[in-house]
Amino acid sequence: MRKISTVRNSGISSVRKYSEWSLRSKLFVYMLFLALLLLLILTAGLVVFGRTTSTEDTFYEALDIQMEVFEKDVSAHFDHLAASAITLSEKMTDILEAYLHRKGVSLPSLNDSVEDAAAVQAAMIEPLQSKLFETDCSGAFVMLNATVNTALPDAAFSRTGLYLQINGYTPSDPDVLMYRGFTDIAKAHGIMPHRKWRLEFRTDLFPDYAEIRADAALPLERAYRITELFVLPGTSENVLLLTVPMLGADGSFYGICGYEISASYFMTYHAQPSKLAHLSCLLTAYHENILITSESLSCGGSNGYFHALTDDYAIIRRDGGLTDFQSDTYTYRGITKKLSLSADSGEYLIAVMVPRSDYDRAFLASTAQNVVLLVLLLFFTVSFCRYCSKRFLSPLLSALEEIKSDKRDKASSDIPEILDLIEYLDRQDKAHGETVNALTQKHQEAENEKIRLQAEYETALSEFNRIEAEYSSAQSELSRIQTELERLAYSRKTEIDPADYQYFLAGLETLTEAERNVFEYYLAGKTAKEILALTGVKESTLKYHNHNILGKLGVSSRKQMLRYAEIMRHQREETEN
Numbered sequence: 001m002r003k004i005s006t007v008r009n010s011g012i013s014s015v016r017k018y019s020e021w022s023l024r025s026k027l028f029v030y031m032l033f034l035a036l037l038l039l040l041i042l043t044a045g046l047v048v049f050g051r052t053t054s055t056e057d058t059f060y061e062a063l064d065i066q067m068e069v070f071e072k073d074v075s076a077h078f079d080h081l082a083a084s085a086i087t088l089s090e091k092m093t094d095i096l097e098a099y100l101h102r103k104g105v106s107l108p109s110l111n112d113s114v115e116d117a118a119a120v121q122a123a124m125i126e127p128l129q130s131k132l133f134e135t136d137c138s139g140a141f142v143m144l145n146a147t148v149n150t151a152l153p154d155a156a157f158s159r160t161g162l163y164l165q166i167n168g169y170t171p172s173d174p175d176v177l178m179y180r181g182f183t184d185i186a187k188a189h190g191i192m193p194h195r196k197w198r199l200e201f202r203t204d205l206f207p208d209y210a211e212i213r214a215d216a217a218l219p220l221e222r223a224y225r226i227t228e229l230f231v232l233p234g235t236s237e238n239v240l241l242l243t244v245p246m247l248g249a250d251g252s253f254y255g256i257c258g259y260e261i262s263a264s265y266f267m268t269y270h271a272q273p274s275k276l277a278h279l280s281c282l283l284t285a286y287h288e289n290i291l292i293t294s295e296s297l298s299c300g301g302s303n304g305y306f307h308a309l310t311d312d313y314a315i316i317r318r319d320g321g322l323t324d325f326q327s328d329t330y331t332y333r334g335i336t337k338k339l340s341l342s343a344d345s346g347e348y349l350i351a352v353m354v355p356r357s358d359y360d361r362a363f364l365a366s367t368a369q370n371v372v373l374l375v376l377l378l379f380f381t382v383s384f385c386r387y388c389s390k391r392f393l394s395p396l397l398s399a400l401e402e403i404k405s406d407k408r409d410k411a412s413s414d415i416p417e418i419l420d421l422i423e424y425l426d427r428q429d430k431a432h433g434e435t436v437n438a439l440t441q442k443h444q445e446a447e448n449e450k451i452r453l454q455a456e457y458e459t460a461l462s463e464f465n466r467i468e469a470e471y472s473s474a475q476s477e478l479s480r481i482q483t484e485l486e487r488l489a490y491s492r493k494t495e496i497d498p499a500d501y502q503y504f505l506a507g508l509e510t511l512t513e514a515e516r517n518v519f520e521y522y523l524a525g526k527t528a529k530e531i532l533a534l535t536g537v538k539e540s541t542l543k544y545h546n547h548n549i550l551g552k553l554g555v556s557s558r559k560q561m562l563r564y565a566e567i568m569r570h571q572r573e574e575t576e577n
Contacts (some may be wrong), residue, residue, distance in 0.1 A: 055363040110146035139260030196234030238263040273301040331356040430538040507553040
């Protein structure tokens with residue numbers, strides 16, 4: 001019994017001790033607990049929904065976005081180059097075949113013929129320069145399967161052709177140099193020779209030349225190749241070439257043509273917009289665990305610092321995170337992705353990275369910020385709880401004491417809620433009346449607005465009916481004008497020579513199927529450009545058909561042909577009616 005009594009007394013003592021806590025102390029503890037609980041819930045929510053990110057996550061997200069942009073830039077650039085190179089191949093082939101046909105010779109006749117080789121280059125240089133200006137590249141070339149140096153011991157490796165480069169490119173006034181070709185032709189077009197100029201190409205120094213020749217049997221859409229990065233002979237410039245074979249109508253191999261992308265041009269053209277201060281982006285030949293910078297084209301941020309990479313870097317991949325690139329001198333951190341630029345070229349690797357020192361500084365700064373933020377948050381939480389508990393309870397307790405003293409009419413306090421308690425019902429009645437009046441006024445305003453909108457609707461409906469009537473009148477006038485035009489067109493048939501018109505009708509029967517199709521397209525109002533797209537023939541073929549059609553129909557122009565055709569159509573309509 002004594003033990004039970006002791007326990008009971010101990011419990012009563014604890015309750016009394018807790019109840020003896022002041023309201024201010026209790027409020028402080030409750031507010032502190034609530035603040036800490038809210039902070040915990042906020043932190044947990046940020047973690048669950050991924051709103052708190054580590055330094056690695058932040059860098060990975062930024063580099064992943066940068067990788068997507070860089071990959072699209074590179075892929076789109078080389079797709080554009082490939083399409084332009086195919087067009088260049090067709091253009092240069094047409095020029096070469098036209099010259100050979102005019103001379104009545106074949107391509108081997110250019111061997112040892114300076115005159116013929118120079119004439120071909122003179123015909124090609126302006127179109128090649130135009131393609132160079134309109135294509136995003138640093139150079140354009142045409143290498144023919146012929147040489148003017150057959151007497152030299154290494155003639156088997158020598159090829160004639162043109163190679164133009166842009167030097168110090170500015171959009172308003174590009175400076176063009178000739179790297180290969182006849183200098184007299186270049187100077188005649190305002191082009192200066194390159195300081196390492198040579199007359200002809202060397203196939204033994206041209207990368208992948210044997211493979212390019214082997215691809216000549218493929219369609220041009222699959223035959224283009226991208227060479228490995230190499231040092232342009234006689235210079236210190238690293239370049240890669242996009243090449244397309246030149247094929248004759250009979251499948252003859254005429255040579256190759258294409259575009260050059262230099263390391264300096266790539267660095268300028270592909271400079272990436274980025275918030276990363278020391279961004280580096282690379283396009284390189286794919287190797288499993290090593291990044292060889294001598295086989296790479298690189299660029300940096302468009303507005304930031306760019307450190308050209310010169311070492312070879314070991315690639316150390318980590319699961320689900322960033323990839324480390326380590327050399328004897330530097331360490332970078334970034335991400336990589338495989339990239340295929342053409343069907344028959346090797347696989348490439350693109351990488352975006354930042355120096356490891358940038359990552360470490362960001363990590364230390366993030367850690368320091370988190371620690372400082374936590375300390376400040378705890379300090380302000382405790383201070384705020386202490387201030388609020390004191391500031392809030394002191395006037396409240398004082399007012400309660402006055403209310404308990406039955407001096408409510410004389411009670412004063414700086415707490416509006418206590419002072420307003422006595423007048424609460426009066427204010428409620430007054431507020432209710434004001435609310436009813438306000439609602440009544442709004443209802444009346446709504447009715448007035450409804451009447452106004454109805455009047456505007458009726459006005460708009462009347463205007464619509466008026467416009468519809470004017471439209472019907474305009475349609476009638478248009479029909480009258482159309483009838484008058486047809487009458488005038490019919491009356492013009494009396495102005496033509498009957499013999500020429502009969503010759504035109506007889507000539508229609510002599511048109512071939514292809515010529516008849518072209519004739520029908522003209523009657524349908526199609527332009528020459530549209531007919532080329534619809535028939536899929538070359539421009540020279542269309543010109544040939546045009547010449548035959550005009551000759552067979554006995555007309556001197558397309559306008560006269562269409563005029564006769566319109567008269568013929570009116571006569572047929574009259575006969576059918």
